[in-house]
Structures are given as C-alpha cells and as structure tokens.
Amino acid sequence: MPADLNDYFNKKNGNSNNDERKPNFNFKKPNVPNLSGGLGKFSGIIYALIAIIVILVVAKPFVVINSGEVGIKSTAGKFDPNPLQPGFHFFIPFIQEVRIVDTKVRQINYTSTEGRNEANFRGSGIETKDTISVLDSRGLPVSMDITVQYRLNPQNAPQTIAAWGFSWENKIIDPVVRNVVRNVTGKYTAEELPERRNDIAAAIDMGIRSDIDKQPNQPVELASVQLREIILPPKVKEQIERVQIAKQEAERTKYEVERANQEALKKA
Structure with missing residues (x-):
C-alpha cells in the first residue's frame, strides 16, 4: 500500500480511538434562580430578628406573675419598694432580677x-x-x-x-x-x-x-x-379523770339523797 494511503488510514484509526477513550463531560448546568439579590435587601433584618430570638430564649427578660403572687424586682441587688402585681412584666437581664413570692393564705x-x-x-x-x-x-x-x-x-x-x-x-x-x-x-x-x-x-x-x-x-x-x-x-x-369521776359520784349521791328526801316528804 502506498505510503500516503498508510498515513491516511493510521490517522483515521488514531482519531477514532482517541474519541472512544475520552468521555464527554460537557453537561449543562441546571437553571437555578438567583435568590441572593432578593434576600440581600432583607438580610440585615433577618439577622436582627434571629439575634433578638436568641436573646429572648437565653436571657428570658420577662416574667409572668399569677394571681396570689407578687414579684420583687431587684436592680443591682437593691429591691424595688413597689411589688410587681399579677401580669406580664419585662426586666433588664443580668442587671435586674425578679423573684416571685406567694401571697396566698x-x-x-x-x-x-x-x-x-x-x-x-x-x-x-x-x-x-x-x-x-x-x-x-x-x-x-x-x-x-x-x-x-x-x-x-x-x-x-x-x-x-x-x-x-x-x-x-x-x-x-x-x-x-x-x-x-x-x-x-x-x-x-x-x-x-x-x-x-x-x-x-x-x-x-x-x-x-x-x-x-x-x-x-x-x-x-x-x-x-x-x-x-x-x-x-x-x-x-389520770388525776383529772379521778377528780371528774369523784365529782360525778358526788353529784349522783346528792341527787339520790334529794330524791329520797322528796319521796319521804310525800309519804309524810
């Protein structure tokens, strides 16, 4: 076979083998909507809300006082002279404290x-x-x-x-x-x-x-x-019981004597 034909077939076979060995990874990316632009405007508000929720859960700056109770609020260890009445009350965590005491009978x-x-x-x-x-x-x-x-x-x-x-x-x-x-x-x-x-x-x-x-x-x-x-x-x-028994006996004897005298007078 002429040299030019051999070169032609070798090149043709080599290209086909390379195409078979190399897989095609050219996948198309899914079309995902870009939300970063929409949330970016509200990200600060969202973070602030999350921070507030965390503070409420951890610090719990409120207290509920039921009927028959009062709350005693202290600020830096000093008691407030006015008691907190039943209801919902806020206080400053780590600075103020509310202790509930029972006022029922x-x-x-x-x-x-x-x-x-x-x-x-x-x-x-x-x-x-x-x-x-x-x-x-x-x-x-x-x-x-x-x-x-x-x-x-x-x-x-x-x-x-x-x-x-x-x-x-x-x-x-x-x-x-x-x-x-x-x-x-x-x-x-x-x-x-x-x-x-x-x-x-x-x-x-x-x-x-x-x-x-x-x-x-x-x-x-x-x-x-x-x-x-x-x-x-x-x-x-025991002594009191003996005295009571003696009194009862004396009263019974007195009653019997009076009754006997009354009967004697009736017969006379």
Whole structure:
C-alpha cells in the first residue's frame, strides 16, 4: 500500500480511538434562580430578628406573675419598694432580677400526731412542725397543738424580704407563736388548762396578733389561730379523770339523797 494511503488510514484509526477513550463531560448546568439579590435587601433584618430570638430564649427578660403572687424586682441587688402585681412584666437581664413570692393564705400545724400525713410538698401552703412543748405554773410539761393561718402582706412584700429574707416565716411566725403559747400556758396549772381552754385560746390568739402587729412594715396578715388540743402528762390526766369521776359520784349521791328526801316528804 502506498505510503500516503498508510498515513491516511493510521490517522483515521488514531482519531477514532482517541474519541472512544475520552468521555464527554460537557453537561449543562441546571437553571437555578438567583435568590441572593432578593434576600440581600432583607438580610440585615433577618439577622436582627434571629439575634433578638436568641436573646429572648437565653436571657428570658420577662416574667409572668399569677394571681396570689407578687414579684420583687431587684436592680443591682437593691429591691424595688413597689411589688410587681399579677401580669406580664419585662426586666433588664443580668442587671435586674425578679423573684416571685406567694401571697396566698398559708398554714402551719404545730402537732404531735394530727396532720402528720398532710402533704408538705412545695406550693401546698401547708407546713407541719413539732407540737409546742410548754411548762405549766408548777413546771410540769404540757404540749399544745396549734394551727396558725396567715399570709404575706403583698403591699409590703419587698420591705419584708429585704428585712427578713425569703425564709421570713421561720423568723417571724414560728418564734412569735411559740413564745406567746409558752407565756400564756405558764400562768395556769396543768389541771386548769382543760377547764380554761376557751380563755387560753383567746389569750393565745390576742397575744400572737399583738406581737405580729408590732413588727415594722406589717409584714404578715394573720387569718386565724386555733387551739386544737392540750396534751397533758399521763399522771395529771389520770388525776383529772379521778377528780371528774369523784365529782360525778358526788353529784349522783346528792341527787339520790334529794330524791329520797322528796319521796319521804310525800309519804309524810
């Protein structure tokens, strides 16, 4: 075969082999709409909204106060004298703080047995303490079961918390109740306590109200004081029972004598 024909066929075969080895990657790009131009105008607003949402979630610069509660706002550790009323309130995070306190009627049961099964869970408003141990006028031990109902004065709540702290109940109510009960009970003998129960209950109520009202800023509103039970020593209780039985026997004997005299007069 002539040289020029060999060159012709070699070139032709070489081009066809190269075309088979090299794949064609010339794909067309999808036609995606360009949104950058449209969002660019609002990107600042979007970033600002995201920043505000993050701040609200992390800092939580608001508080919701329910009925029966007040809020105490402090700025740099100083309490605001005006309590926050129920509703929605904003404050400055990291500079201000709002603490919520309960202003509903609460109850303390000073008891030896009764009320021990009542729930003392958080928010129940009922607390159980040990019965009040006192001494009568002769030094005999007596126990008094008392129930006290009270509430935090909502108008003066910031001043109360500032003066007494959030454990104000243990510093105001408990010492006053125990002190008054001991002073009143110490004026009587153990035997007189059951007979003078009503007088003693009235004196305890009046004494507790008087001492609480003397506290500055009227921190507490007293609802009621109830004397539930007087627990006497066993020997005193037995003695009282014997005296009562003797009185009943004497009354029964007196009644029988009077009846017998009346019958005798009728026969005469």
